[in-house]
Amino acid sequence: MDKLQAFYKSKKWEAFVKQLRIDRASADGFVICAHCGKPIVKAYDCIAHHKQELTLLNVDDSMVSLNPDNIIFVHFRCHNEIHKRFGFGGKPHGVVKQVYLVYGAPYAGKHTWVDGVADDSDIIVSYDRLWQSIRHGNGKPRALTDNVFGLYDCLIDMVKVRRGRWHSAYIIGGFPSSGQRERTAEVLGVNKSVFIDTPMETCLVRAKAAGAETQYIQDWFEKYSPLPG
Numbered sequence: 001m002d003k004l005q006a007f008y009k010s011k012k013w014e015a016f017v018k019q020l021r022i023d024r025a026s027a028d029g030f031v032i033c034a035h036c037g038k039p040i041v042k043a044y045d046c047i048a049h050h051k052q053e054l055t056l057l058n059v060d061d062s063m064v065s066l067n068p069d070n071i072i073f074v075h076f077r078c079h080n081e082i083h084k085r086f087g088f089g090g091k092p093h094g095v096v097k098q099v100y101l102v103y104g105a106p107y108a109g110k111h112t113w114v115d116g117v118a119d120d121s122d123i124i125v126s127y128d129r130l131w132q133s134i135r136h137g138n139g140k141p142r143a144l145t146d147n148v149f150g151l152y153d154c155l156i157d158m159v160k161v162r163r164g165r166w167h168s169a170y171i172i173g174g175f176p177s178s179g180q181r182e183r184t185a186e187v188l189g190v191n192k193s194v195f196i197d198t199p200m201e202t203c204l205v206r207a208k209a210a211g212a213e214t215q216y217i218q219d220w221f222e223k224y225s226p227l228p229g
Contacts, residue, residue: 005191007059016066017048024073035078044194045113047079048072076194077117080168098168099159099188103175104196105220107206113196114170121165125155126172160188176223 007013024031030039031046040046049072050064058064074082102110114124130148131140140148159169171188175181185193203217 003056003059004054005189007054007065008192012066017071020048020068020071021046021073023068031073033075033078034072035074035082038075040073040075044196045076047074047076049074049079049082080117080119097162097166098191100168100170101175101181101185101188101190101193102170102172102196103181103193104198105176105200105203105224106174106216107203107210107212108196108198109206110172110196113194114172118170119167121167123155123159123164123166123169124172125152125159125169127152128172156188174220176220176225178225178227182227 021031026032026039028039030041032038033040034049051070051072052058052064054065064070102114104110111126111128118124127148130151131144134147134151135141135144156171158164159171171184171190175184181193184190200217200221204214207214207217
């Protein structure tokens with residue numbers, strides 16, 4: 001983990017952003033996106049962006065890294081647009097690959113959110129999507145389980161070594177265990193973990209409307225452990 005990654009995962013940065021978000025919230029509790037001017041409704045969709053780019057040379061300078069005047073809040077997709085991650089040429093020396101771990105309960109809306117922010121040149125790694133790509137029908141036949149797991153592992157290895165010309169990779173899963181999330185983030189060099197924090201009642205309603213099993217949702221909430229602190 002380099003100094004920039006360490007900074008963005010530090011407690012001082014998290015506390016700084018949390019307080020700044022409170023200070024800038026409107027009367028209705030929302031922060032306004034500085035890029036598109038629309039409210040940022042979900043906390044996981046709110047990105048603190050440095051107007052003066054943070055680098056290895058200035059990350060230790062608090063007048064850059066922790067200066068409120070150097071921070072704007074933007075939607076996740078707006079942040080991608082700012083950094084010109086849609087298409088090659090966003091950086092003078094090529095594309096800087098970003099890896100996001102997107103987790104939450106079944107039917108929390110993980111895929112819906114990723115579909116709204118991902119670009120055509122991004123990788124989406126998801127067991128659900130892999131099942132859809134190789135099966136005939138709606139079930140998950142055991143005969144294909146090894147194939148799905150093999151495809152998943154292959155994609156994960158590509159993300160791990162940054163193989164290919166993709167821009168961002170979104171790893172979608174339940175990941176209820178904080179230990180599992182931390183291990184996955186460390187192995188893959190995850191830039192940011194995004195928790196789709198949908199209430200259990202909403203997930204259950206969505207599952208029932210889709211005619212899906214609901215026990216998996218209850219099991220996830222029983223197993224879920226937030227990160228300490």
